[in-house]
Amino acid sequence: MTVDSENGLEGQIAEWRAYMDRRRELHRNDADELEDHLRDRISELTESGLRPDEAFLIAVKRMGSLDEVSREFAREHSERLWKQLVLPGEPDASTAERPRRELLAMVICAGVAAVGFKLPALFGFGLDDDAYFYARNFSLFALVPLAAYFVWQRQVGIRVIGVLAALFVLGAVAANAYPLDEDSQSAVLTAIHLPLALWLVVGVAYVGGDWRSGRRRMDFIRFTGEWLIYFVLLALGGGVLTAFTAGTFAAIGLDAEVFISEWLLPCGAMAAVVVAAWLVEAKQSVIENMAPVLTRVFTPLFAVALLAFLGALVWTQNGIDVERDVLILFDLLLVVVLGLLLYALSARDLTARPGLFDRLQLALVVTALIIDVVVLLAITGRITEWGFTPNKSAALGENLILLTNLAWSAWLFFGFVRGRAPFARLERWQTGYVAVYAVWAWAVVLLFPFVFQFD
Incomplete structure (x- = not known):
């Protein structure tokens, strides 16, 4: 199986799963079980010599014979070729x-x-x-x-x-x-x-x-x-x-x-x-309509705000105050940027081609990356002058973690916008990076008091 065919298959499965998750009568655990069945059937069919897209079509047909919700998915996506492979039927009414x-x-x-x-x-x-x-x-x-x-x-x-x-x-x-x-x-x-x-x-x-x-x-x-x-x-x-x-x-x-x-x-x-x-x-169908809209509204607003800040920073040539409250404010700002990116990733159709909104997100990430570098320079300058303290050390570590995430995200996003990298690679990077935040948070809670002698 080539990389392109694998990415195409994952996109088809992701679209199928997104529909399943929107069905209020279908519980998330049930959708997980259905997806496992679908993937097992695809694996069996590809091992027998079928191409991934052929295996997906046949697996969906067999899933349709087992579950009525999968049939409705095929019916509503009438533009899909594999819609014709699924038998008609009505979904079962959910119990209360x-x-x-x-x-x-x-x-x-x-x-x-x-x-x-x-x-x-x-x-x-x-x-x-x-x-x-x-x-x-x-x-x-x-x-x-x-x-x-x-x-x-x-x-x-x-x-x-x-x-x-x-x-x-x-x-x-x-x-x-x-x-x-x-x-x-x-x-x-x-x-x-x-x-x-x-x-x-x-x-x-x-x-x-x-x-x-x-x-x-x-x-x-x-x-x-x-x-x-x-x-x-x-x-x-x-x-x-x-x-x-x-x-x-x-x-x-x-x-x-x-x-x-x-x-x-x-x-x-x-x-x-x-x-x-x-x-x-309980209300996933409501919030899933609201959250992507909010993401699309606030992404350009935050991009404009960050660009305005960078412009003011260059124009005034004023340094950044590295007091604790200011550092928390900048870290929260960078976290919001990552949050907008993450939620846009989670709500995006993996099969869609890059568009204007993707380029806008790339601009937001690059702007946040530049601001993170400026903040890091200010923090390292204060540490060089006054030495390490718990606050400055925590800020330094957090900004380095954010810098790594933003830098690689920008690189992957740039490759996707140029059509040289699949979107799924950016999603895998973000989901895998969650473990880094967990390790850092526990390190601050458990180790920092000992390192700095409970100061």
Whole structure:
């Protein structure tokens, strides 16, 4: 099998799978099983001497005889030659039992997250007096129930559950056992990086333990973007609820500030983490229409903003301030750029030819790459002058990681735009690079306090 035929086959399978994922009556685990069957049949047919495209056509026909959803896929894609190979039929109506069970599981996990956040108060940890404790542990309160929700939904094995439990315990130890002062740089870095490390642990639960699969990692990347959109929407709705709660109670002479600040906002935020995940799973057909539109809207806007920043930097010849808040701002900016790239990758038709939007994305990545180089020069200059500190070391490492990702992404994107490299290579690079972020986040949480003597 040649590289071109392999890429063409993967594009056909990706399009077939994208349709399957859009079917609300077809659960993701069922789609995984169907894809495994399809790939097995294609492998058997190619080993018998058929070309990949012929094997795909015949495999789809045989899948159509086994599953009604595959038949509808062929029917709707009437322009495809292999549509004629599939027998007509109507999809089975989905039952309401599974959605009800998932709703109940979501309510339980969201309730555990909300109640769990208040349990430390029973042991004397007040939200006002022990804010540092909650800053270190809020990701544990929110993400452990979220991981439990996916463990139930994906029906993962006991070995994966053991790995997840061990990683969450390791995160809890790192957050609470180290002798870190509240105002130490290592404490702040732990509070920032632990949520990222634990979010990727949730990713292991989300993919059912199949973290080696690039496709499943891309599913998690897509889920992360969709979850963020729903969480922001829930937060906006929560802000309206908070305003009405405060206003209505004030109208009868009652001050609801304590209830809002100590119960409604923190418990609601913890529960919203799980609710947003459930909404992504239950309403995929809605969010999949919204997210690509947002990506196409904000990609040109961010490209213009970054170009304007570079122009101002050259015009004024002012250096970049490398204080912690500024470094966090630039890192977040670069992460947003990568997020736009990742979500555009996850929503793209792998068989489509490069177009204007792809060139715009390439410009965005190259601009972000230049800004990352400028930030790195500023950081290394300060380190040369003042030496290493936890903040500057973390910023240096993160920007080097982002630089590597952006540089190779730009190169692969450039090859794709010129028609010299398949788009799938860029997708494989991004999904594989997720492991680098995980290793770095855990290194900052676990090793930095020792390296810098808990400073």
